[in-house]
Amino acid sequence: MAAELHVELVAADRSVWSGDASLVIARTGSGDIGVMPGHQPLLGVLESGPVTIKTRDGNVVAAVHGGFISFADNKLSLLAEVAELADEIDVQRAERALERAKGDADAAAERRAAVRLRAVTGTH
Template sequence: MSKTFQLKIVASDHLFYEGKCEMLVFPGIDGEHGILASHQPMVTCLSAGELRFQIDGEWHYAAVSDGFVEITPTFVVLLADTVEKPEEIDVNRANEAKLRAEERLRQKQSIMEYYHTQAALNRAMNRLKITKRHS
């Protein structure tokens, strides 16, 4: 049996997962991070992308948005705005959100509106990528 650590994945509106984990891979601002039991303590930023975690030798996947990750040798807490399983994502809704964001980017916007639109486009594209890869 592999060494495990306690993993808690929390979205802004619900607890996504809590239990033992063998390995966690998440997107960070400086690339992907892989976490095993006995990892050095650290706190880092979570970027929107694909979250992967291994339980009993089986990989589980989710689309995550921005957040934070706290890592200690025995537990990891991942806090994100949203965490969604591939089967929970509405592909039509994600496509519509992508099209809306692309249209808004073609229009004149303030810098703040531009950043919000770019974030919406990134979320929609991430959801579509995750569903395409794991459905």
């Protein structure tokens, strides 16, 4: 197997996922970023969006809502305000939340619901 980096995805209230990966794709303030083993040190702000973690067993996808990304010494930390793995997301509940947010013109709630749905469908 090619080189891997160690990844920790942590939300404010829990550790969401930890393991080794060959690539992590996340959304930052300056756009999507891909981090592979040996990447230059990095510190950035996470924007709301799906995070894709490519492991030897497949992809792990999470909906992340704000936080920080840090990479050094082949260790990537994703410190999120809120994070949910795609398989934890209730699709019908997210769809209802999206419709409710659109009706209320609540842009932040609409963005959170849309990110959850994108994480489930695997679209960045």
